[in-house]
Amino acid sequence: RGMGPLAAVNAPRIHHQLIPNKVYAEEQKCLGDGPLRKMPEGEVAALRARGHEVVYNGHRTATTQLIVVDPDTGMVHAVSDARKGGQPAAY
Numbered sequence: 001r002g003m004g005p006l007a008a009v010n011a012p013r014i015h016h017q018l019i020p021n022k023v024y025a026e027e028q029k030c031l032g033d034g035p036l037r038k039m040p041e042g043e044v045a046a047l048r049a050r051g052h053e054v055v056y057n058g059h060r061t062a063t064t065q066l067i068v069v070d071p072d073t074g075m076v077h078a079v080s081d082a083r084k085g086g087q088p089a090a091y
Helices: 005-010 041-049
Strands: 014-017 022-029 036-038 054-057 065-069 076-080
Touching: 005 065, 005 076, 022 041, 041 054
Parallel strands: 022 054
Antiparallel strands: 014 022, 022 036, 065 076
C-alpha cells in the first residue's frame, strides 16, 4: 500500500510453499551489478517471531509486468520488472 507502480515492482519479494516449509526472502543485485534488493531485516524478524523459518535467497524470483491506469486522469503507467532485464517477455 502507498507505493507507486515502479516501487511496487522493485520491492523485495518472499516465496513460501509447504514443502520445504521455509520462507525464502529475496536478496539479490538489481540488473547484474545494481543495488542490492533485500527483504528488510525488521520484516524478516517479524516473520521469524511468528515461527517461520526464513532463508535469504539470491536466486531469481517471480517476475511481473504492471500496467496501472490512474482513475482520475486516465494516465497509463507501465513498469517492466528488472529481474528479467526490464524487457517484456511477449509481443
